[in-house]
Amino acid sequence: MNSIRLGCDYNPEQWTPDVWRADVALMREAGVDLVAINIFGWSSLEPAPGQYAFDDLDEIIELLHANGIRVNLGTGTSSPPPWLTTRHPEVLPAAADGTTRYPGGRQAWCPSSPVFRDRAFALVREVARRYGEHPALALWHVSNELGCHNALCYCETSAEAFRTWLRRRYGKIETLNEAWGTSFWSQRYGDWAEIQPPRAALSVRNPAQIVDFHRFSSDELLDYYRGETAILRAHSSAPVTTNFMVTAHIRNLDYWSWAPEMDVIANDHYLDHRLGDPVAELSFAADLTRGLAGGRPWILMEQAAGAVNWQPHNLTKAPGEMLRNTLTHVARGADSICFFQWRASAQGAEKFHSAMLPHAGTDTVAWREVLRLSAALDAIGEVAGTTVDADVALIFSWESWWAAEGEARPSQAVEYLDQVHATHRALRELGVTCDIVSPDADLSGYRLVVVPCLYMVGDVAAERITEYVAAGGHLLVTFFSGIVDERDRIRLGGYPGAFRDVLGVRTEEFAPLKPGHEVTLTNGATGALWTERLRTTTASTVASYLDGPLPGIPAITRNEFGDGVAWYLATSLDARGMRDMARNVVQNAAVDLLKEDGGDVEAVRRTGDGRSYLFVVNHGVNPVEYPATGHNLITDERVGGTLRVEGGGVGVVREEAPA
Ligand code: GLA
Numbered sequence: 001m002n003s004i005r006l007g008c009d010y011n012p013e014q015w016t017p018d019v020w021r022a023d024v025a026l027m028r029e030a031g032v033d034l035v036a037i038n039i040f041g042w043s044s045l046e047p048a049p050g051q052y053a054f055d056d057l058d059e060i061i062e063l064l065h066a067n068g069i070r071v072n073l074g075t076g077t078s079s080p081p082p083w084l085t086t087r088h089p090e091v092l093p094a095a096a097d098g099t100t101r102y103p104g105g106r107q108a109w110c111p112s113s114p115v116f117r118d119r120a121f122a123l124v125r126e127v128a129r130r131y132g133e134h135p136a137l138a139l140w141h142v143s144n145e146l147g148c149h150n151a152l153c154y155c156e157t158s159a160e161a162f163r164t165w166l167r168r169r170y171g172k173i174e175t176l177n178e179a180w181g182t183s184f185w186s187q188r189y190g191d192w193a194e195i196q197p198p199r200a201a202l203s204v205r206n207p208a209q210i211v212d213f214h215r216f217s218s219d220e221l222l223d224y225y226r227g228e229t230a231i232l233r234a235h236s237s238a239p240v241t242t243n244f245m246v247t248a249h250i251r252n253l254d255y256w257s258w259a260p261e262m263d264v265i266a267n268d269h270y271l272d273h274r275l276g277d278p279v280a281e282l283s284f285a286a287d288l289t290r291g292l293a294g295g296r297p298w299i300l301m302e303q304a305a306g307a308v309n310w311q312p313h314n315l316t317k318a319p320g321e322m323l324r325n326t327l328t329h330v331a332r333g334a335d336s337i338c339f340f341q342w343r344a345s346a347q348g349a350e351k352f353h354s355a356m357l358p359h360a361g362t363d364t365v366a367w368r369e370v371l372r373l374s375a376a377l378d379a380i381g382e383v384a385g386t387t388v389d390a391d392v393a394l395i396f397s398w399e400s401w402w403a404a405e406g407e408a409r410p411s412q413a414v415e416y417l418d419q420v421h422a423t424h425r426a427l428r429e430l431g432v433t434c435d436i437v438s439p440d441a442d443l444s445g446y447r448l449v450v451v452p453c454l455y456m457v458g459d460v461a462a463e464r465i466t467e468y469v470a471a472g473g474h475l476l477v478t479f480f481s482g483i484v485d486e487r488d489r490i491r492l493g494g495y496p497g498a499f500r501d502v503l504g505v506r507t508e509e510f511a512p513l514k515p516g517h518e519v520t521l522t523n524g525a526t527g528a529l530w531t532e533r534l535r536t537t538t539a540s541t542v543a544s545y546l547d548g549p550l551p552g553i554p555a556i557t558r559n560e561f562g563d564g565v566a567w568y569l570a571t572s573l574d575a576r577g578m579r580d581m582a583r584n585v586v587q588n589a590a591v592d593l594l595k596e597d598g599g600d601v602e603a604v605r606r607t608g609d610g611r612s613y614l615f616v617v618n619h620g621v622n623p624v625e626y627p628a629t630g631h632n633l634i635t636d637e638r639v640g641g642t643l644r645v646e647g648g649g650v651g652v653v654r655e656e657a658p659a
C-alpha cells in the first residue's frame with residue numbers, strides 16, 4: 001500500500017553470476033522491487049529426470065533478498081525440458097489436422113497429458129517445498145501465460161478428456177445430440193466413443209461442437225492451474241496467480257471462470273500495432289482486467305519498454321510513451337507495473353524484444369525512460385489501494401466471441417472484438433469509464449449497460465438484462481446480439497431473439513454490406529458492414545437508412561420499457577457517429593462525461609478512503625485542459641481550477657473536495 005510496485009521478468013539462466021550482481025545493483029537504481037524468476041527454469045532446475053539443481057536459483061533468490069527485492073516466483077513449468085519430450089513424446093500437442101507440434105519453441109505440451117502433469121507437478125512440489133516460506137517470496141507465478149500456444153490440443157489424450165468433459169456436461173448422449181443439433185448432416189452419435197474434437201474437416205464443422213471444445217479447453221487448463229496451486233498451498237502461504245493474456249489477439253480462455261481462482265489478477269499487455277487504435281485497446285484491456293479483478297487493484301505483469309519482436313513490424317516507443325501507457329494501466333486500476341523483461345536477451349527467439357535494460361546498456365534513451373517512469377510511480381504511490389468508479393458497464397463474453405466467429409456466419413467481416421472496441425472507444429473518448437463485466441454480473445448499480453454484439457446469451461443473463469431495464473436501467477445493444485442460446489441454437493421468432501421485447505424491435509433478416517460499402521443514416525452518420533430488415537414493435541425510430549439495401553428501415557431505435565430505456569443500433573457506425581450516439585445514450589442515462597469531444601485523452605478517476613485522483617493522459621499532440629483543483633503529483637504543483645496537460649504529457653491530481 002502507498003506505493004506502486006515496479007517489477008520485471010528476469011531470466012538469470014541466460015547470464016553469468018557477475019551479470020546477476022550488476023543487474024541487481026541496477027534494479028535497485030531503477031527502483032525495481034518485484035522480480036519474476038524461474039519462469040522458464042525447468043531444464044536448468046531439473047537437468048535430468050528427478051535430478052534437481054537448485055544452487056543457482058538459491059543464489060539468485062538470496063541476492064535479490066539481500067537487496068530488498070521481493071520475488072514473484074515462477075513454478076518453472078511453462079516449457080518442458082528436451083528430456084521429457086524425448087522420453088515421452090506423448091506429451092506433445094497436436095494441431096487440428098492431427099499433426100504433432102514439436103519442441104524447439106515453447107509450451108509444447110498437451111494440457112490434458114497425465115505424463116506432463118505428473119512431471120510438472122513433481123517439479124512444483126520441489127520448488128514449493130524449498131522456497132514456500134522464504135521471506136523474499138511475494139507471489140507465486142504459476143507456469144506462464146497458460147494457453148498462449150497450446151490452448152487447443154487435438155491429440156488422442158485430449159480427445160479422451162473431451163469425451164469425459166462432455167459426459168459430465170450432458171450426462172446422456174441424447175442430450176448431447178440435442179445440444180449439438182446432430183440431426184443436421186447425419187451427425188447423430190450413438191456412443192461417446194464416436195465423438196472427436198473438432199478436427200480439420202472437409203467442410204464447415206459443427207459450430208456447437210466447436211464452442212464446447214473451446215469451453216473444454218479453457219476448463220482443462222484451469223484444471224491444470226488448480227493442480228499446481230494445490231501443491232503450492234500445501235507448502236506456502238504466499239498468494240498464487242498466473243499471468244492472463246487480456247489482449248487483442250488471444251481469445252482461447254474464458255477468464256470469467258478463471259478469475260475467482262486467482263489470489264490477485266495479473267495481466268500481460270502489449271500494444272498491438274496491427275490494430276487501428278492500439279492505445280484505445282490498451283484502455284479496453286485494462287478495464288477488462290479490472291473487471292476480472294472485481295474492481296480490486298491488479299498487477300500489470302508484463303509490458304514492453306519498447307518494441308516487441310512478434311508483430312510483423314515492431315514499433316518502438318517514443319520518449320514519454322511508456323509513461324503514458326503505464327499511467328493508463330494505473331488510472332484503470334493497476335497497482336503494480338512489471339515488464340517483460342529486465343535485460344534484453346543476447347540469444348534465443350526473443351533477442352530482438354526490448355527490455356528495461358537494452359543491449360546498448362544504460363547510456364540509452366530506453367534506460368533513462370525507465371528511471372523517469374520509476375520516479376513518476378514513486379510520485380503517485382499514494383493512489384495504490386484506491387479503486388475506479390464507473391456508472392457504466394459493458395458486457396463482454398469469451399464464450400460469445402467463440403460462437404460469434406463461427407466458420408459460416410452472415411458476414412466474415414464482422415468481428416466481435418472490433419465491435420466491442422468501437423463501443424468502448426466511443427465511451428472512452430467522452431471520458432466515460434466503464435466496468436467490463438460478464439453476462440452474469442449484477443447490473444443493478446449501473447446507470448447504463450452496454451451490450452455490443454453479444455451473439456450468444458443464456459436465458460438467465462438475458463432475463464437479468466431485461467429486468468435491469470424494467471427496473472429503470474438504461475441499455476444499449478448493438479447488432480448481432482441475442483441471436484442464439486448457450487447451445488448455439490437460434491432463438492426463433494425474429495432477431496435479436498433474447499432482446500426483442502426489451503428493445504421493442506423485430507428483425508426478419510440480416511442484410512450485411514460488402515466491406516468498403518457504406519450506408520447513410522438520416523442523422524448524418526454512416527454505417528458499414530451490417531444492416532437488417534427491422535421493424536419496430538414498441539420502440540421509436542431514432543435514425544433510418546437513407547440508402548443501401550434497406551432505405552427507410554430503422555437503424556437506431558429507442559424503447560421505453562418498464563421504468564427504463566433500451567436503445568438498439570443495427571449497423572456499425574463510423575467513429576464520429578458512434579461517439580454521437582454514445583453521447584446521446586450516456587446523457588440520457590444521466591452519466592457524467594469527463595469530456596465531450598473525441599481526442600486521444602484518458603480522463604479517469606480513482607477514489608477511496610475519502611481521496612480522489614484525476615488521471616489525465618494525453619496521447620495526442622495538442623494540450624488539453626480539465627477542470628481540477630488540488631495537487632498535481634507528477635509535477636508537484638498546485639492546480640487551481642484548471643489542469644493543463646501538454647501534448648504527450650500526463651497529469652495526476654489529488655483533488656480537493658469541492659468547498
Ligand atoms: C509473453 C511471455 C513472455 C514473452 C513476452 C514477449 O508475454 O509471457 O515470456 O515471450 O510475451 O512479448
